[in-house]
Amino acid sequence: MNEKTLIKLEYPKIIEQLKNHASSVGGKRLCENLKPMTSLEQINRAQEETSCAFTRLVKKGNPSFYGLIPVDGSLKRLEIGGTLGSGELLNIQKLLRITGQVKSYGRQEQNDDTQDLLNELFDQLMPLTPLSTEIARCILSEDEISDEASPTLKHIRIAMQRLNDKIHSTLTQLVNGRYRTYLQDPIITMRGDRYCIPVKAEYKNQVPGMVHDQSSTGSTLFIEPMTIVNLNNELKELYAKENDEIQVILATLSASTGEYVPEIRRNYHVLCELDFIFAKGSLSLEENASKPLFNTQGIIHIRSGRHPLLDQKTVVPITVTLGEDFNLLIITGPNTGGKTVSLKTIGLFTLMGQSGLHIPALDRSKLCIFKNVFADIGDEQSIEQSLSTFSSHMTNIVSFLDEANRDSLVLFDELGAGTDPTEGAALAISILDHLFQKQVRCVATTHYSELKVYAMSTPGIENASCEFDVETLRPTYRLLIGIPGKSNAFAIASKLGLSDNIIEKAREQLSSQDESFEDLLTDLDASRKELEQDREEIKRYKNEISSLKNSVEKEKEKLRQEKERKIREATEEAREILSSAKAEADEIVKTLRKMGSAPVTMADVERERERLRKKMSGLQDKNASLQSKPAKAHKPEEFKLGESVKVLSLNVKGHVIAPPDRKGLVQVQMGIIKSKFPIGDLEIIDEEPLYLKKSREQKGNQKMKMGKSFQIRPEINLLGKTVDEAISSLDKYLDDAYLAHLPSVRVVHGKGTGALRKGVHEYLKRQNYIKSFRLGEFGEGDSGVTIVEFK
Numbered sequence: 001m002n003e004k005t006l007i008k009l010e011y012p013k014i015i016e017q018l019k020n021h022a023s024s025v026g027g028k029r030l031c032e033n034l035k036p037m038t039s040l041e042q043i044n045r046a047q048e049e050t051s052c053a054f055t056r057l058v059k060k061g062n063p064s065f066y067g068l069i070p071v072d073g074s075l076k077r078l079e080i081g082g083t084l085g086s087g088e089l090l091n092i093q094k095l096l097r098i099t100g101q102v103k104s105y106g107r108q109e110q111n112d113d114t115q116d117l118l119n120e121l122f123d124q125l126m127p128l129t130p131l132s133t134e135i136a137r138c139i140l141s142e143d144e145i146s147d148e149a150s151p152t153l154k155h156i157r158i159a160m161q162r163l164n165d166k167i168h169s170t171l172t173q174l175v176n177g178r179y180r181t182y183l184q185d186p187i188i189t190m191r192g193d194r195y196c197i198p199v200k201a202e203y204k205n206q207v208p209g210m211v212h213d214q215s216s217t218g219s220t221l222f223i224e225p226m227t228i229v230n231l232n233n234e235l236k237e238l239y240a241k242e243n244d245e246i247q248v249i250l251a252t253l254s255a256s257t258g259e260y261v262p263e264i265r266r267n268y269h270v271l272c273e274l275d276f277i278f279a280k281g282s283l284s285l286e287e288n289a290s291k292p293l294f295n296t297q298g299i300i301h302i303r304s305g306r307h308p309l310l311d312q313k314t315v316v317p318i319t320v321t322l323g324e325d326f327n328l329l330i331i332t333g334p335n336t337g338g339k340t341v342s343l344k345t346i347g348l349f350t351l352m353g354q355s356g357l358h359i360p361a362l363d364r365s366k367l368c369i370f371k372n373v374f375a376d377i378g379d380e381q382s383i384e385q386s387l388s389t390f391s392s393h394m395t396n397i398v399s400f401l402d403e404a405n406r407d408s409l410v411l412f413d414e415l416g417a418g419t420d421p422t423e424g425a426a427l428a429i430s431i432l433d434h435l436f437q438k439q440v441r442c443v444a445t446t447h448y449s450e451l452k453v454y455a456m457s458t459p460g461i462e463n464a465s466c467e468f469d470v471e472t473l474r475p476t477y478r479l480l481i482g483i484p485g486k487s488n489a490f491a492i493a494s495k496l497g498l499s500d501n502i503i504e505k506a507r508e509q510l511s512s513q514d515e516s517f518e519d520l521l522t523d524l525d526a527s528r529k530e531l532e533q534d535r536e537e538i539k540r541y542k543n544e545i546s547s548l549k550n551s552v553e554k555e556k557e558k559l560r561q562e563k564e565r566k567i568r569e570a571t572e573e574a575r576e577i578l579s580s581a582k583a584e585a586d587e588i589v590k591t592l593r594k595m596g597s598a599p600v601t602m603a604d605v606e607r608e609r610e611r612l613r614k615k616m617s618g619l620q621d622k623n624a625s626l627q628s629k630p631a632k633a634h635k636p637e638e639f640k641l642g643e644s645v646k647v648l649s650l651n652v653k654g655h656v657i658a659p660p661d662r663k664g665l666v667q668v669q670m671g672i673i674k675s676k677f678p679i680g681d682l683e684i685i686d687e688e689p690l691y692l693k694k695s696r697e698q699k700g701n702q703k704m705k706m707g708k709s710f711q712i713r714p715e716i717n718l719l720g721k722t723v724d725e726a727i728s729s730l731d732k733y734l735d736d737a738y739l740a741h742l743p744s745v746r747v748v749h750g751k752g753t754g755a756l757r758k759g760v761h762e763y764l765k766r767q768n769y770i771k772s773f774r775l776g777e778f779g780e781g782d783s784g785v786t787i788v789e790f791k
Contacts, residue, residue, distance in 0.1 A: 001036045001351070002400070005375045009347045009411075013309055014357070021282040024068035026268065027275030036354035038371050043294055045117065046356025051291050052116040053281025054358070062282060063105040065275040067094050068268070075265055078258040083251045087142040092257060092264060093135040099267045100127035102274060118277065124270050126263045131256060138249055145246050153245045160238045167195050167231045174225055182206050184220045193239065194232050196222040280357055287312065289358035292349070292367045298323040298406065298441050299368055300346065305361035307345045308352070312360070316477035318342050322443065323368060326462040328436050330455045331445045332484050333466035338477035339445040340377065340413050342466065346443055347375055347411050368441070370409040374400040377413040390418030397431065404440050412444035415451075425450035436461060452484040564651060571649075634684055636660040646683045653685065712736050715746040723759035730760065734788070738769055744789040746776070751784045760786060 006012065019031045037043050074088040084092075106122030138149035147154045171188045175197055180186060182203035189196055191212040198220045199207045209225040224232060257264070283289070287308055301324075304317035320342065322329055331339050349359045353367040376396045397412075404410050416428030425448040432454070435442045444451075455463040463484040466477065636659070639645070643656045645668060657674065658667035665676040716733045718726040730747065737745050749756045764773045769791055776785035 001038075002372055002374055004396075005347070005373050006351065008375045008377045009344055009351060009373070010309060011348065011351050014348070014352060017308075018279055018283050018357070021279035021286075022275050023065040024272055024275045025070055026068065026272030027065060027279060030272060030276035031279060034355050036351050036373075037356070038354070038369060040294060040296060040369055043354055043356065043369060047291050047294075047353070047358070049117050049277045050280040050284055050356055050358055052118045053278045054284045055116070056118070057278065057281050057285055060105065062278060063102050063274070065098060065102070065271060065278075068098055068271055068275070069094065071095060071264065071268055075261050078254060078261050081258070083247070083254045084257070085142075086139045086145065086250065089135050089250070089253055089257065090139055090142060093132050093139070095264065095268060095271070096128050096132035097136075098271060099125050100129060100132070102271060103127055118274070121270050121274055121277075125267055126260075128260055128263060128267075131260060134256065135253055138253060145249060149249045150245060153242065153249065156238055156242050156245060160235065160242065163231060163235050163238065167228050167235065170228050170231070171195060171197060171225070174227070179207055179225075189222060191222045191224075193236060194224050195228060196224050199223045284358035287358070287360040289360045290363045290365065292353045292359050292361070292365045294353065295366060295368055297368065298327070298439075299366055300350075300441070301366040302346065302349060302359075303362035303365045305345050305349060305359065305365065307341055308348070308360050310341070317361075318345060318477075318479040319481075320346060320464070320479055321481060322346075323441055326460050327439060327441055328432060328455075328461040329443045329464055329481075330432075330451050330461065330484075331443065331464045331466065331479070332447065332452055338466040338479070341477070342464075342479050343375075343377065343411050343413055343443055343445055347373055347409065350409055368409075370441070371407040372400075372403070373409045373411070374404055375411040375413075376415070377411065390424075393418060401431070401434070404435060404438065406439040406441075408440055410435055410440055410442040412442070412446075415444045415446055416448065417446075421448065424448070429454050432461075456484065634679060634682065636664065636679060638684060639666050639679070639682070644685050646685050647677055647681060648683060649677070649681050712740045712742060714742060714744075715748060717748045718756060718760070719748060719750050721756070723756055726756055727759060727763050730763065734767070734770075738790055742790065744787060746781070747786045747788060748781065748784065749786065751782075757783070757786070764788060 015031060019028045022028045022031050069091045071091055074084055103125045138146055140146050147157050175186045182199055184198040184200050194212055196212055201219050201221055204221050207223050209223040211221050211223050213222040300322040302320050304319055306312055306315045306317050331342060333339055350367055350370060350373055352359055376393055416424035428451055452463055455461045464479060464481045465483050467480055639656050639660055641656055645656060646653050652670050654668040654670035656666060657669045660666050664679050666682060667676050747760060749760050764770050771789045771791045773786050773788045775783045776787055
């Protein structure tokens, strides 16, 4: 890929953004070395890796690679049998700890049935937990070895502690006793690795011992009393033994680590690779980017692309196509209108996409794989080389004109500028025609009207323009394909206050052909704006119609629910009245029997009870007539085992578990509830019968789940709910999960005060279709979740 083009299109700035998302030295180095690729297979793999990282970041957040330090030098010393220092061993232990964390991150994704390209890298990681644990146990920090590193070291340090205590005790007695008047200060100090006391110079003969140092003034001598010389010597010997034992421990740890040099080296390189890939995913997430679709047919279709180096909140997206109906695009428009940004966006997106990076554009944007991208952008005037603007442009163009072919993308900014307009326009047309004949994909910006005419009159070449609002004298930065741009010089000058006389004289200088062409462009622009307004108005009408339709549907549903509610209320009220009346009648009969009143016979009583019974039956029949009726009458033989039905009186769904009996009652399973209903209260619904689902499951070796299992998640989240709300939600969820034949589910209730967990467990104990339940283990959510298994 042309290095000069990478700089012109500001590709290094994208790489700098990418580096900021990497945590490790190795990951940043991979970012720095990232270059556009030309192999479709490599590009697609790199893009898929970025997509996988993007998905994991959204689901799980970013895995931590912080603290990953290069260990190549240490590993090379281990390969030749060398011994590592405590700091180097700690770096390796940190690498293994990060390996374990990243491995766990990848494993949790696999538990969610996530299989992607990154699993190959996660599977290569080997945390070497026993080795990591041993290093951490022995080495507390770069300057501290644990007492528990070996029994010998522990024994030595205990002896050192006891000897230190003895020395301090002896010196304390001397300092506070007979030597008190001879001391500068009653303290114990160290000189070298020997314990001393500060003695006034005039009393040095009064304190027998070895002089190790004196103060800057010479008034104080630091003397090691003879009574502790032997103790200090013993302490020094223990220090030497401690150091020797530490070397033995480091040698042992180094030897153990040396057995896993290949695994540790692979861990480091895989972690750097993952850090690099997740940096790409993180950049994609930050820019709200998407994966482009690649082709080798020279087709570019960028949908609402945003230049990644501009403020994403204010940048105006552009939509541009190239390579389908036309191979050459000429963009015109006023200065500062966005022509160069559009040009750079096309080129930079191509480089980013071929580097495996997502592009900040809408999904399903298309890019072509180019072996080379050439760009002539910006003013390269060079005083040192005596090159004018035009000369510098021509030098750059000549350098790649013959090299460009149908596998190249060529970008020109202000082609032919910097010289006589007539000659510059003619030269620009000639260059573009040369590339067009070679079937090179090319995009050029210009001010020349001759190039607009050339694009309009040549099949396979298309005009485009950057829209400009004459009323506000500001560009809109919208790229309009198929419409040549106007210079708007007269309109801008008039708005800025230039005299109308001067503008009219300027118009007279234009040829009639030029004036007609400008008028045509004005008419085209006016027609375009009118069409856009009509399109927006149609879109608005469609949205209003859709909104009204949704409102009507919601209102219909609301009315249906209200009707069903009133029917249910009326039904319940009627049942209560009938029950009350029957109870009252029974009570009267009982009372009359007890009283044994002569005027009232048992026949009269029975007739009264029969009358009440008939009244209640009539009300029940009337009540039933208010309920929903099946859409069509069903025959008893239609109610097969497993048939999906709707119980009209309860407005719930279930399935047949027993055919109609002699009384015409059908047994229906609704969740965990079984009940019998008359045929007239049931309606067969258009769903696959349960026995067909089971048959299909058996034929698929029980690998396919029931249709509903695809809709039931294996987890319910009860966080933030009261116990009553949670139990209500859990009851319906467990019914659905049990019917979907899920083997087990995960109930998230959090830790908190434990009230919600206790309520959930009390409820689960009462359910006879629950086989068992337990709190989650490490990695499953600990005591914040409960794992439920069905029978």
